Amino acid sequence: MRSFNGQQKQLLVLLTPATLFLSVFFLGPLLIMAVYSFLEPGLYGGVEWSFYPWSYGRVLGWADGFYEEFDIVYLEILLRSAGLALATVAVTLLLCYPVAFWISRMPSRWKSFCIFMIALPFFSSMIIRLYAWILILRDSGFANQILLSLGIIAEPLDLMYSGTAVILGMVYIFVPFMFLPVYSSVENLDPKLIKASQDLGATPFTTFRRVIFPMTLPGVIAGSILVFIPALGNFVVPSMLGGAKVVMIGNLVEQQFLASRNWPFGATLSMVMILFMLLVVSFYLLKVMKKQRAA
């Protein structure tokens, strides 16, 4: 009994600082945000301490037009950001999945080198890397110069400030988040199981569908979530490479806190975004778990 208590004490000592740190610096700001989203906006920024549910009404529909007006545009922006995040997940997955297999078959020296190369861009700031993409994509940029000098095109292509540039930039930024979890599950794949499946007469496609894919699914799920969540809030890429021609939920939140000086509405948008993200991710996880259980 006494040793159990001792162990408990030890755990308490070890866990208290981390718990305190997380609750103060992680839950604290979240709580402030949640409270602010229900307060009245101050004229010059800040908040007035009175209950004000109309910011949510403005997004979700019960604003009566007296204090605030409901506008579907905010949900549209959220969905558009979600669409871009999903596209980023899809493209990074399509890229990383085969490459993970390829790298996992390499001699181990090369393996470490390739993984290092994929993680390498992390060492410099995202802004600097996006500037490099501007130099590549602009009309007089490297991409157009190479294509022109090879005679593949006669006129420079309009690459910069386009939807393509945005997807390219997003994929570039988020590839490592997808690659590392996918790779680790591919690396742990037991080749004997694939062999067994083939021996039992499964076609390559069936082997992939029934053996390989289900076994790498945890990596795919982890990667998808790791990409989806930060991609949903990302607005730097659409601004820098897309020329800010479409607004993302992240821009909108920034606009509310700064130019429009409506902190509660910015907080509301953040809360709605967090709830939306929780819904999407838990729905996805539930679905996948069901599938796994069925398999």
Add this chain to the structure above:
Amino acid sequence: MKSVNTAAAGNRWIKKTLALACLGVTCAGASVSAQADETLNLYNWGDYINPEVLERFTAETGIEVNLDTYSSNEEMLAKLQVGATGYDIVFPSVHMQDIMAQLGLLEKTGINQSPGFENIDTSHLLAESDPEGEYCLPYGWGSVGIVYNKTLVPELNSWKEFFALPDQGKKIVMLDDMREDIGLALLLDGNSVNSVDPDELKAAQQFLLDTKPKVSAFTYDSIPMVQSGDIAAAQWYVGAMIYVKEMPDTLAYVIPEEGATMYQENMCVLKTAPNKENAKRFLEFFLQPEISALNTVQQTNGSMNKAAIELLPDEIRNDENINPSEETKEKLQIFRELGTGTRLYDRVWTKFRTAS
């Protein structure tokens, strides 16, 4: 900002996000550094003061100057609102000075009684809360016109020509700025850039929506793109003159004939300033014509110190864009605080940015 350099746009994102994310932390830093005896803590836009001015001040007075920067009025206000202390002098735009006065953030300095204030052009005492200059010292001003690439566009004189460029296959960009873009649309309709009239704003919104497909991008980071010729012309600050002077054969800046928005920043002492005396000394130091001129030469923006203008080299004093004639000045409009009207602007801006 008004001389937003090429790297500043990137900085802007970082700074804005950081400003919101860790307001408290940075401010704590400032309060600590303010403990030393002879210091002065400036909180200014990025690249908006000649470092030589600060060096000369330290050499003359022995007061050590710390400089911290922001990238928008709202960022600065937000930081002060959540309780940042330790800063002595801030550089708000005129409409932000009015807000700060309303919020009781500014200290009365009596700078208008100081020697040299008689050189200040009284038409630049623009703050409604401070018509006599008892609080703040006018610092710098300029216009928001068009910077263009001369090899692509030999001559450009008006917004009309600017918005016609895309029809000739030439690319244009505008600022990613709510007040500037809506203000420009209002101005081109012949309205005040501070209009809160719903019909006028509706017309401005329609103009922006019609124009949007022609504009390649909305960004602060236009100068390198105009330099390289990837963009033919951009709505930008008179701070572009720094680059025009470097590449006079490639770049040009113009205040369009329809007029333009203008900005002005004033130097204000905060009520919470820990070094009020040093702050006043700095304001008085800056009243000296040669110091003011030293700053203007490096910033290539407008000066409101008449004696300092006399000291400027001809190329700056006679530049119609940097030091415009009274006739041109009349076509420039400054932003005012909109109060609840900000809500209307927010709606117009969100609608405009969501449209595809």
